[in-house]
Amino acid sequence: MQKISPFLWFDNQVEEAIIFYVSIFKNAKVKKVARYGDAGPGPKGTVMSAWFELAGVEFTALNGGPKFKFNEAVSFVVRCEDQNELDELWERLSEGGEKGQRGWLKDKFGISWQIVPVVLAPMLTDLDAQKSQRVMQALLEMDKIDIAGLQRAYEGERAA
Structure with missing residues (x-):
């Protein structure tokens, strides 16, 4: 595991984004996906966060809402x-x-x-x-x- 890695805050496009990036880069993969459950705050079953790798670099992505751009x-x-x-x-x-x-x-x-x-x-x-x-x-x-x-x-x- 990398000691330091990029953390990306999306509004609600994490799933679309990781599919897009993994399709572009060689040696890319989705590592783990966490989905919202009954407790929310997002709709049950939608992606809360995901961990993926592009060209040997691990990323974390969060569907955090529209607060940050x-x-x-x-x-x-x-x-x-x-x-x-x-x-x-x-x-x-x-x-x-x-x-x-x-x-x-x-x-x-x-x-x-x-x-x-x-x-x-x-x-x-x-x-x-x-x-x-x-x-x-x-x-x-x-x-x-x-x-x-x-x-x-x-x-x-x-x-x-």
Whole structure:
């Protein structure tokens, strides 16, 4: 068991959300589901909370009602190995949500995600300041991240 894990407070969409996330991520599974009983406070049989795993990270989700909403102050970074993985996650997670800039998106439940390639951090932290600045400039012009575009910027080539 992870010592620290994300806890997500939904209004009443936990069941829909975990089905959605588990369908998108490889190595994902629903671990446990607790349902309301006669004591409530939710309708008997509906999901109260659930524990699920995405790419080795355990999450807890609660149907807590409309008191709290998700916002961009907290997001999940997904590091992708290649453009195909990045494209798939970008499209699937943004279904019913909204696509942002520089790899950010908001899913249909309001959770913010950053879909980034694993090569981004090493490029942005390269000791050659010109390389890292070119990569940052290219990134600032992207919505969904284009790994080949970052690579061209890193190498000092003009955009295709």
